[in-house]
Amino acid sequence: xxxxxxxxxxxxxxxxxxxxxxxxxxxxxxxxxxxxxxxxxxxxxxxxxxxxxxxxxxxxxxxxxxxxxxxxxxxxxxxxxxxxxxxxxxxxxxxxxxxxxxxxxxxxxxxxxxxxxxxxxxxxxxxxxxxxxxxxxxxxxxxxxxxxxxxxxxxxxxxxxxxxxxxxxxxxxxxxxxxxxxxxxxxxxxxxxxxxxxxxxxxxxxxxxxxxxxxxxxxxxxxxxxxxxxxxxxxxxxxxxxxxxxxxxxxxxxxxxxxxxxxxxxxxxxxxxxxxxxxxxxxxxxxxxxxxxxxxxxxxxxxxxxxxxxxxxxxxxxxxxxxxxxxxxxxxxxxxxxxxxxxxxxxxxxxxxxxxxxxxxxxxxxxxxxxxxxxxxxxxxxxxxxxxxxxxxxxxxxxxxxxxxxxxxxxxxxxxxxxxxxxxxxxxxxxxxxxxxxxxxxxxxxxxxxxxxxxxxxxxxxxxxxxxxxxxxxxxxxxxxxxxxxxxxxxxxxxxxxxxxxxxxxxxxxxxxxxxxxxxxxxxxxxxxxxxxxxxxxxxxxxxxxxxxxxxxxxxxxxxxxxxxxxxxxxxxxxxxxxxxxxxxxxxxxxxxxxxxxxxxxxxxxxxxxxxxxxxxxxxxxxxxxxxxxxxxxxxxxxxxxxxxxxxxxxxxxxxxxxxxxxxxxxxxxxxxxxxxxxxxxxxxxxxxxxxxxxxxxxxxxxxxxxxxxxxxxxxxxxxxxxxxxxxxxxxxxxxxxxxxxxxxxxxxxxxxxxxxxxxxxxxxxxxxxxxxxxxxxxxxxxxxxxxxxxxxxxxxxxxxxxxxxxxxxxxxxxxxxxxxxxxxxxxxxxxxxxxxxxxxxxxxxxxxxxxxxxxxxxxxx
Numbered sequence: 001x002x003x004x005x006x007x008x009x010x011x012x013x014x015x016x017x018x019x020x021x022x023x024x025x026x027x028x029x030x031x032x033x034x035x036x037x038x039x040x041x042x043x044x045x046x047x048x049x050x051x052x053x054x055x056x057x058x059x060x061x062x063x064x065x066x067x068x069x070x071x072x073x074x075x076x077x078x079x080x081x082x083x084x085x086x087x088x089x090x091x092x093x094x095x096x097x098x099x100x101x102x103x104x105x106x107x108x109x110x111x112x113x114x115x116x117x118x119x120x121x122x123x124x125x126x127x128x129x130x131x132x133x134x135x136x137x138x139x140x141x142x143x144x145x146x147x148x149x150x151x152x153x154x155x156x157x158x159x160x161x162x163x164x165x166x167x168x169x170x171x172x173x174x175x176x177x178x179x180x181x182x183x184x185x186x187x188x189x190x191x192x193x194x195x196x197x198x199x200x201x202x203x204x205x206x207x208x209x210x211x212x213x214x215x216x217x218x219x220x221x222x223x224x225x226x227x228x229x230x231x232x233x234x235x236x237x238x239x240x241x242x243x244x245x246x247x248x249x250x251x252x253x254x255x256x257x258x259x260x261x262x263x264x265x266x267x268x269x270x271x272x273x274x275x276x277x278x279x280x281x282x283x284x285x286x287x288x289x290x291x292x293x294x295x296x297x298x299x300x301x302x303x304x305x306x307x308x309x310x311x312x313x314x315x316x317x318x319x320x321x322x323x324x325x326x327x328x329x330x331x332x333x334x335x336x337x338x339x340x341x342x343x344x345x346x347x348x349x350x351x352x353x354x355x356x357x358x359x360x361x362x363x364x365x366x367x368x369x370x371x372x373x374x375x376x377x378x379x380x381x382x383x384x385x386x387x388x389x390x391x392x393x394x395x396x397x398x399x400x401x402x403x404x405x406x407x408x409x410x411x412x413x414x415x416x417x418x419x420x421x422x423x424x425x426x427x428x429x430x431x432x433x434x435x436x437x438x439x440x441x442x443x444x445x446x447x448x449x450x451x452x453x454x455x456x457x458x459x460x461x462x463x464x465x466x467x468x469x470x471x472x473x474x475x476x477x478x479x480x481x482x483x484x485x486x487x488x489x490x491x492x493x494x495x496x497x498x499x500x501x502x503x504x505x506x507x508x509x510x511x512x513x514x515x516x517x518x519x520x521x522x523x524x525x526x527x528x529x530x531x532x533x534x535x536x537x538x539x540x541x542x543x544x545x546x547x548x549x550x551x552x553x554x555x556x557x558x559x560x561x562x563x564x565x566x567x568x569x570x571x572x573x574x575x576x577x578x579x580x581x582x583x584x585x586x587x588x589x590x591x592x593x594x595x596x597x598x599x600x601x602x603x604x605x606x607x608x609x610x611x612x613x614x615x616x617x618x619x620x621x622x623x624x625x626x627x628x629x630x631x632x633x634x635x636x637x638x639x640x641x642x643x644x645x646x647x648x649x650x651x652x653x654x655x656x657x658x659x660x661x662x663x664x665x666x667x668x669x670x671x672x673x674x675x676x677x678x679x680x681x682x683x684x685x686x687x688x689x690x691x692x693x694x695x696x697x698x699x700x701x702x703x704x705x706x707x708x709x710x711x712x713x714x715x716x717x718x719x720x721x722x723x724x725x726x727x728x729x730x731x732x733x734x735x736x737x738x739x740x741x742x743x744x745x746x747x748x749x750x751x752x753x754x755x756x757x758x759x760x761x762x763x764x765x766x767x768x769x770x771x772x773x774x775x776x777x778x779x780x781x782x783x784x785x786x787x788x789x790x791x792x793x794x795x796x797x798x799x800x801x802x803x804x805x806x807x808x809x810x811x812x813x814x815x816x817x818x819x820x821x822x823x824x825x826x827x828x829x830x831x832x833x834x835x836x837x838x839x840x841x842x843x844x845x846x847x848x849x850x851x852x853x854x855x856x857x858x859x860x861x862x
Contacts, residue, residue: 048075155193160203162186163212166219179223180252186216187254220253227253228262235266248314256315257322263311264326267303271327274299275334286406289342290413296334297421300327304428321429325458328425332463339467342414346407348475354399355482363489363558366565401490404483411476412537418468419539422459423647429456452649473543481550484531488554491523492562497592503584503741515747517595524559525603532611532659536642541651545658552662555604556669560597564673567593573684587685591745594681597674598747601667608659612642678750681742682757689738690758694765697731701788703773703781704861728791735795743799755800756807762796763807770814774859782818782860789815809847817848817856825857 052075056068162182169179186194193199194213203212210218227246234242243266250259278295285291304324311320343349430451459465495518500510528551535547571589573582646652739758743751766789777785793808817825829850848856 045075045079152193152198155189156196156199156202159186159189159194159199159212162189163203163215164205166216170219170222176223176226176249179219180249183216183220183223183254184252186212220255223253224250224255224258227255228258231262231266235269244310247310251315256319260311260315260319260322261326263307264323267307267323267327268330270303271296271299271330271334275337279337287410287413289338289345290410290417292338293335293414294417296331296338297417300331301421301424303327304424308428317432321458324425324428328458328462328464335464336467339414339464339471342410343471346410348407348471351399351404351407352475352478355404355478358399358482358486360485360489362493363485363562366492366562399482399486401483401486404479404486408476408479408483408534411472411479412534415468415472415476415538415540415543418464418472422455423453423539425459426453426456426648429458453647454649473538473540476538477543477546477550480531480534480547481554484527484551485554485558487527488520488524488558491520491527494523495520497589501588501592501745503587505737505740509744515595515599516592516745517599518592521596521600521603524555525600525607528555528604529607529611532607536611536645536655539645541646541648541654544655548658548662552665555600555662555666559600560666560669560673563593563596563670567673567677567680573681575684575688581689582684587681587742588745590677590681591742591750594674594677594750595745595747597670597677598749601670601674604666605663608663612656612659674750675753678753679757681754682761685742686738686754686758687761690761691765693731693734693738694762694769697727697734697792698769698788701727701784703777703785705778705780705784725787725791727788728795731792732795735799739799752801755796755804759796759800759804759807762792763811766792766808767811767814770811770859771855775861777818777859778861782815786815786819810852813846813848813853814856814859817853818860820857829854829857 048071052068052071055064055071059065059068162185165182166179166186169175169182194216200211204210204215227249231243231246234246247259247263250256250262275292275296278292304320304327307323308320311323312318430453497518498511498513498516501516502509531547531551535544538544567590571586571593573587573590575582642652642655646655739755742754746754770785770789773785789808789811793805793812796808797804817828820828846853
């Protein structure tokens with residue numbers, strides 16, 4: 001490198017020595033160095049210095065050396081500035097260190113004084129306290145050992161007393177209660193003492209040389225056999241006092257399970273004898289098997305209720321469950337005999353086969369057949385004179401509906417009694433409530449939440465539960481579905497329209513029994529309540545769900561479907577010619593069928609609400625006004641409170657969901673068809689006559705009136721059709737004759753929908769007529785036009801609801817603009833917005849756009 005410098009003409013200068021930089025040491029968290037500064041800048045300096053050194057070693061030219069020197073100079077400046085900063089902060093650090101030295105000096109004085117106090121005054125007291133504490137601990141240990149020894153000796157003495165007492169009581173005295181009490185006392189001796197060497201050495205005597213454990217076990221075994229023999233002897237003799245006596249002794253000798261087993265067997269024999277007596281009675285009633293099953297459950301419940309206090313008193317709380325398990329086996333046997341006999345004697349299997357093979361020919365043919373051959377309003381398929389079809393297809397000989405109804409009544413009682421019995425056993429098997437945990441609960445200020453009622457395993461896994469499901473619940477579901485659908489079919493076979501209905505507006509109706517519906521609606525709705533009430537009376541959530549789903553399906557498919565078929569084929573209000581109105585009998589029949597749908601939705605809603613929330617006055621029962629409502633009591637005589645009928649966890653909510661689904665589904669299906677029927681009535685009966693009606697109402701009216709002709713006109717009475725109110729009067733007469741016959745037949749709901757459609761159509765036609773009067777109106781004619789339009793609107797509103805006036809907003813605004821002053825019209829037409837809010841006035845929202853308002857003012861001929 002020196003030679004290179006000489007060749008380049010430069011003097012060789014020695015490079016400054018680079019001091020060795022020791023590695024930096026960081027504290028535990030690797031965030032600060034020894035001086036308390038952040039560690040990251042030092043790391044950067046190390047990296048830069050290492051890079052500079054590497055560059056010096058690799059330098060081969062003067063420029064590279066100068067570059068390395070400049071880098072080192074910059075690093076030196078940076079380090080110098082940092083060192084100056086540290087030195088500047090050294091003064092504050094020195095002041096703090098001085099303060100610490102002063103504090104340390106003061107503390108040193110206090111430490112010396114404390115050491116002197118401890119060494120002079122407290123040393124003796126401390127040593128004395130240590131000796132006393134040690135002596136007290138030693139004394140406590142000795143006392144504990146003495147107490148343990150005394151307890152051990154006392155237990156051995158108690159064990160020996162019990163052994164001798166058992167031996168003496170079982171000897172000549174034969175005092176079994178005393179012997180059992182001694183065994184019960186001996187059971188309280190700990191096992192480690194019972195099997196200890198000391199006890200085996202001290203307890204045996206010449207009379208009882210065996211170890212105490214073996215002596216007590218032999219005595220317990222001997223007493224158990226004795227108690228079993230005496231219990232069986234007392235049970236056969238029917239001696240209740242002795243039965244109770246020996247039953248109480250089993251838990252004292254440690255044989256509680258044995259006592260519960262023999263006691264359960266004794267009670268089971270009583271159940272079997274009771275059922276043999278019941279089966280010995282004559283089978284002569286329609287509810288014989290229901291009464292037999294009810295007797296079994298009632299006797300079982302009575303046994304459990306009477307014997308639970310005795311068992312819990314001597315065996316402990318909750319031990320009655322073992323007896324119930326034993327009893328349930330006998331209940332399964334006896335209940336199975338009753339159910340099997342019911343199945344065979346009532347021929348349920350054959351009836352289920354007949355039900356499955358039933359074809360419902362009338363319903364099927366009604367949906368498959370075309371329009372009826374004759375027109376008329378009497379019942380379809382009715383045997384009465386004037387029926388819609390002369391022949392009636394009946395399949396009553398195949399399945400007797402009355403017999404099915406009787407079986408359903410018996411099944412309801414049997415299923416309800418099984419539900420009651422299940423609830424009773426579930427409550428008896430519930431674990432005892434936990435003790436209160438908080439002081440508030442202990443004082444009674446806060447009551448713990450009640451435990452949900454669950455089906456116990458003894459019921460869920462019983463054989464009788466399986467038989468109830470297969471031989472009672474399944475037939476009930478199938479028969480209920482068949483009974484309802486067959487009754488619906490029969491209701492339509494015997495259906496009839498209400499008599500004495502016509503469309504003459506001036507002739508009154510003789511029939512005043514509103515609403516005007518066919519008899520099938522009353523029949524079917526009564527059946528809906530009957531079937532749902534029976535399903536609820538079973539107190540079984542699965543059955544309620546299945547039956548309500550079947551009722552929903554039949555109502556939507558068969559009931560509503562039959563209404564739709566009759567509307568489309570038998571009573572569709574179609575005119576025979578283009579300009580002729582539809583036949584009156586078709587219109588009347590179609591209106592009545594429309595009423596059927598509206599009333600059915602209301603009835604189903606009231607029925608379900610009445611079942612979910614029963615009232616004392618029978619409101620919500622779904623019955624037709626004037627018809628006696630069914631009793632709020634179910635067939636089994638139980639109250640219809642939903643929570644008490646379905647107490648298991650989540651069952652009441654499940655019932656509500658199932659019944660509300662029935663209402664929602666039927667309402668949607670029937671409501672849709674009802675809306676379509678109202679639309680058909682409007683399109684076929686009313687709409688074709690609205691345009692001629694308006695034309696006839698406005699016929700001969702000239703709105704280009706002159707002041708002279710108006711003044712010369714004689715005053716005419718308002719009722720005169722040729723007077724000032726001629727248009728309104730003619731329209732009122734024509735419109736009333738058109739809609740009044742329909743109004744008095746239709747239900748309020750159907751009439752409101754029909755009037756809404758009618759008012760909308762009249763408003764549209766009236767607005768078109770106003771637009772067609774361009775150039776045919778002067779200022780005086782505009783006043784009369786406004787009066788005529790107001791009269792037409794008033795007539796329509798009078799026949800319907802006041803809310804219909806909103807439909808005529810555009811027509812009213814047109815005539816209002818025609819009668820405005822010029823300055824008012826200019827102000828209205830200047831505004832671009834369709835909403836005006838004047839100062840201190842109400843909000844005015846225009847239905848007409850600005851272009852339509854301009855056009856409306858242009859109708860006026862100046």
